[in-house]
Amino acid sequence: MSGSMRLSGGQVDHDQVLKFTWNGNEYKGLGGDTLASAMVANDIRLVGRSFKYHRPRGIFSSGSEEPNALVHLRSGARREPNTRATVAELFEGLEATSQNHRGTLEWDLLAFNDLLSPWLSAGFYYKTFMWPKSFWEKVYEPFIRSAAGLGSLSGEADPDAYDKGNLHCDVLVIGAGPAGLAAAVAAAKSGAQVILAEEDFQMGGRLLAETYEVNGKPGADWAQETVAQLGTMPNVRLMTRTAVFGAYDHGIYGALERKTDHLSNPAGKPRQIMWRIYSKRAILCGGATERSVAFGNNDRPGIMLAGSVRAYANRWAASAGKRVAVLTNNDDGWRTATDLVAKGVEVAGVIDTRDREPLTHIPGAAVVTGAAVKDTSGRRALKRITLTNGQTMDVDCLAVSGGWSPNVHLTCHQRGKPVWDEAIAGFVPGGTLPVGMVVAGSTNGTYGTGACLAEGRSVANAVVKDLGFAASRAGAAKADDEPSDVTAFWHVKDSPSRAWVDLQNDVTSKDVKLAEQEGFRSVEHLKRYTTLGMATDQGKTSNVLGLAVMADARGRTIQETGTTIFRPPYSPVPLGAFAGRAKGKDFRPTRLTPSHDWAAEYGVSMVESGPWMRAEWYPRSGETTWRDSCDREAANTREKVGVADVTTLGKIDIQGKDATDFINRVYSNGFAKLAVGKVRYGLMLREDGMVMDDGTTARLGENHYVMTTTTANAVGVYRHLDFCRQCLWPDMDVHIISVTDSWAQFAVAGPKSRDLLRKIVDADIDISNEAFPFMACADITVCGGTPGRLFRISFSGELAYEIAVPSRYGDSFIRALMAAGEEFGVMPYGLEALSVMRIEKGHAVANELTGQTTARNLGLGRMVSDKKDSIGAVLSRREYLNRDDVWHLVGLQPVDKSKKLSAGAHFLDKDAEPTMDNDLGWMTSVAYSPALGHSIGIGFVKRGGKRFHDVVRAWDGVRGEDIEVEIVHAHFVDPEGERLRG
Amino acid sequence: MRYSAWQIFKEGLTGNKGWKPVWREPEPKAEYDVVIVGGGGHGLATAWYLASRYNITNVAVLEKGWLGGGNIGRNTTIVRSNYMLPENNPFYELSMKLWEDLEQDLNYNAMMSQRGILNLAHSDSQRDGYARRGNAMLMSGADAVLLDREGVRKLCPFINFEDERFPIKAGLWQPRAGTARHDAVAWGYARGADLRGVDLIQNCEVTGFVMENGVCTGVESTRGTVRAKKVAVCVAGSSSVVMAKAGMRLPIESHVLQAYVSEGLKPTIPGVVTFGAGHLYISQSDKGGLVFGGDIDKFNTYAQRGNLPVIEHVAEDMMAFLPFLGRARLLRSWGGVMDMSMDGSPFIDKTHIDGLYFNGGWCYGGFKATPASGLCYAHLLATDTPHETATGFRLDRFKRGQIIDEKGVGPQPNLH
């Protein structure tokens, strides 16, 4: 026996018993159960607490609209707060616990709030908690925050995997109820590519919950056969457990597939997959959601939606009560009574708010029409209801039907506005629907199984015809249209007690009226002031009711009062699913340089540099800090020879008859006369005159160049060049392709670099200073015929080269360089030493090229030629950029050489207060210079170029430093540049 | 009526029947001293400061839809003054100080909550950039603390320090920063302005400007012509469209910024945290929802909705540094249309047309600026001179080359 309230039959497997625990107590359920249906079967009434008043809450619905039955599912790092028990599939060993209470679920201390409710009405907090001022931070808010929220996260990293994917189809059918199944069949028969997505773990929609017949057989059986038939068609993809949560531009839909949530353990496979579904057309068959009626104490456990009570009985063979009453304003509610009786459940009474003849005879039930429920009693579970006519009934379950609201959510995602349809007392799709979306079935306001089947088929046929497929002639499945008349009834006004509109957020009809009274009359104001519809159910069961109460208060129609439009997602989506695989080290791809493995063997400290991993230094035994390694590497390079992997610099191959002219226009300095076999430093501006990037460009041939960019700007510069050649100068014969990854490129720097390279480059190549002077370049061969490139350029300021081989030879090549250099005392050097040496030479990098600096700021004003057109030249001449107190990049050294400079410090005149008005600029880069034996820096100083040898303060408040520094030329080492020409 | 605990107690005993409407619903008059076009946060704040600080109360605010329905109703509620450039810092720090006194000033609890903002740095140069910024903040009277990795870990132990792809090197912490209840800010300003006699006119769309020999003397609206000595446009998101009616083209593009909120959760994140190896800012509201956002959608649009790539990007950043949020569910996403300016900084200025003033270009930093924007705009309208903290926000700055580009990404609005 799986629960005292279990009935016979239904869609559950009575032979498959599953154990689960609720707040530590063990219960039994059946295969095919949801956690909620298993709880119903086990007569579990109290399942949670409401948000504000902590009122007892029971299961209210049987689907994703559930506002009450929110639980912690699973435990440990897999704990999942706010999980709707109504959609959680039962599995062996499922653990669930209640949330949002202090003390036990039964004895929740915060239920005290309920007694304060007169003072906790809508928006009360905007009117108080202001005195004394300091108390908000210290007392009031901490108290409010301590009560905030519903469930709680585990605090541990989510252990499960998520994935994303992409699907393409002609027709996406959303929802597998009668309309959706009919639509899918019709679309599939036409040969179109069809995806049928269903939120539930079983296809069939209401057919699973009702006793309707289709084609003369039980609806559930027909659904099963239809799904089986679709499953055999190669052009159909069936997706259960897949909620389409968003309609995005141009027919793209977001869908969440729950892959392993119904298993005890995902076993290494993704828990969920977020699909992007690219559809030509979408047919929305999302069904409708039932809503409640506002009457006194309508929030007690045991008060449920009538259709859900019916669903629990018919589909899950679980009775929501021993003695049930039905309150309805429509024909559909009556079916709950008839179905329950058929299942042998006692129905005490049917209350129809309409003044009409009984729809049918309900054995043993008192039928009251033209009346409603006025109040109820029973603290933790419903005991008694009192009718407006004074009559009372002792029941443990009240099945309420306030009518049905079409699930128009997805039709609103591109801001379509639903319109009110009095005939069904609900909003139907209106305004502009997402491109390619059509709607069928009850989402369209079409009630009645037969009508839904017919509409699904005809809509699908129209869609496939429109796409150029031949619609199948097959007729529609046949079913009766059950009666569904409704007469709107919202609110029992003469009820003395509070009547709930939004069960989770504790919004009562009084709150809605108060909002109206205080002028919050637009729907948006109503929502925001009362928090109506802002709960985890997004008002699926409460929005229309709240709107109706507001309309009533204003004496307007619902249409006049307005509509709330729904926003994605249709149902909540875990953040992990949106992120997919992007976690930990897999957050972003990693780029490795060709010497990566060698460096690891050699012993290196690696650092993330954008997408790249780069060597920052190569520690040696005996070295205690990174500075020891860095100083040694820099000194060794200046005294002997060092090797650094500079592969990460962007390299762009540029060819074409107009290549020279092209490069001459994208660089601000002249390139027209660069000789073949020569390299030149180039400065690249944005069109607004700011420096975009810099680098060296080598002319390898008459029409052939290779441009280098900074590591950070490689992608942006490439894009810019492509823009220039395609959009600005479309007829230029210029062709570019990235060769960044093609070449393993190494800087070989230091007085012994030439000696080292003589052993590497093939014997017949003359690299003497005469044959291969500073700024020379050439295609060469190395190590016996391997092609390579040699550039005589220097970032360190030493005699230096950059030498490149195809990157597949890179690993072998760095080993060769180190072996060849051994006799000269070669050492590899990392980013830190490279940085030290470039600061000693005053070279600008990203710290200086901030996108806020001009050539003039960098002291390169002369590099913006006025003899030619180049990108950025015109706007670089603007007055404010050329005022005489602009910043200049200068060198800084501490007056007291023992002091250590820090980047980010601002400069002030000696006696000046640290204020923005006195701000002279800031330190951009600092280093300890082994060559000079003290700390040095470069930075921007107002009119700095005219202030050499002035002493200013480097004020670094955030680090508590304030150091006197002397403004000097930025070339600290070998200012005349003799070494690099040597 | 004045709000107080006593008032609430009294009303509670009498069924809350005595609460009055927070604003009147007046008909527009034929003429005002100042007509403010746009009843969003900045427009309402401007009205409040005109009335309360400059004693100019013959003012109307014309709002196309409902009060506070602009971006103040759809943002991530972050308040901070962690700026870097001299044109910005004094202004945003002024705003911060106004925030700190807002409740008392308005007699309305906007829930300004100073739980701090932490910007994470993932490289040495990013850290040094934050040092530069932090020092600029201190130099303009704001607060700033530079934290090292351990400092960040102490402040936010819930961040991923285990298998980071981009290890955290440092953080810039501004303790006085925080969040405020965005809607309440609009309502508080509206209530205050209304109590001082400002006409707040909803469902009134401005369809054109009244021009008389080159001077702007009023507006045409869906509720008739309204004359004014000064017309103050304040319609961020629609600036280009509205100013086009006056024949002006602006250095502004319209883009959509999405924002997101999770299901209600017991408190997990104390203040505001931003991820530095991507683009994500997140905080947790007093109701328990995680409120977060990232980049704009990149393409120009006037539609208040975004697309999947941005939310995916935001979620990826989230999992990279807050992996314990993997099972938290995104509840709702929405989009607001932003005035993206060419350098990421705003405008508060007279136009070349006498009588016509402009406030806009807030990109997606407008919420924190609301009080200062209102005060400085009111100052400009009242005195015809820029407020001392807003002298840089001029329409002609690009022509002169005085660019206020905090990010240094240049004249491409979708990068700011």
Place this chain on the structure above:
Amino acid sequence: MRTLSTQKGSGCVAEFTLEAKPVLGGFTKDWSGTTLTELTNLAAVAVSVPAGGEKKLSAALKKSYGDGVPAVGESYVSKDGARVVGFAQDQMMVLWDHPPHGGVATVSGQLGDTGYFVEQTSNWVFLELSGPLSRASLERLSALNLHPDVYPVDRAERTIMEHMGALVVRTGEDTFLLASASSSARSFAHAVETSLDWVS
């Protein structure tokens, strides 16, 4: 092009010799019948079409590769097995089995001065994905519609996978040639592996 090296250059004895190392060291793995294999002997040369020179280049291509300049997204295979891929509006990629350098000489030998040539062999990692799971695994990585009606054999488009650029050439019903940047080769292979692990 200025070259300091003489033709004999490669002939002279050198103290050190270099060996080419495939970026994934010749990676290969099997998922019950679906295989992922690094192609270590594939050379790549980019050929750009000079402005106004398409006719000449097309003619030269026809002679040595059997067809003209391929449209972007299309590719064909020459009789001796070289694949010519339409890479960009005025650019193609020639892929064929060849030692890891010297490819440009081969191609320019065939096409003369009718195009601009760039060595690309080392720029890429090449993976062959073959078997029944290939489509399902790519579904998790790329937004390309790989339905055979839409993406037939020889279709060759560039797209993005897990933030990495990738070239996807369909070389058979269930066989794809994937190319991505060599510096992120390990991340790329990891992405495809993960897909296969999860769909298998």
Place this chain on the structure above:
Amino acid sequence: MIINHPLLGPRDASEFYHLGDASLIDRPDPDAADAADQFYEYVYVRENPAGEYRELWYHEAGDRSWLVVTRSTLTHEITNVEPARDVARARGRSK
């Protein structure tokens, strides 16, 4: 969003980089007497229409084409996509 690439057919917009207004093709003549004003307008001032808008997208993760896309900024409907190079030529740009 989906951009119907004139050479490759429909492609997800996430493969593209969005630059901005197609008027960025019309780079002014730097030698014009009022070049300063023209460049100011070119770089900074925008129509920013609410409706049909022509914009530049770069197929960065694809074939590296710059495209001119005609799209409504109200509905996002795309009515035309052309290679920017053709558009540039049609607007009289050459070398």
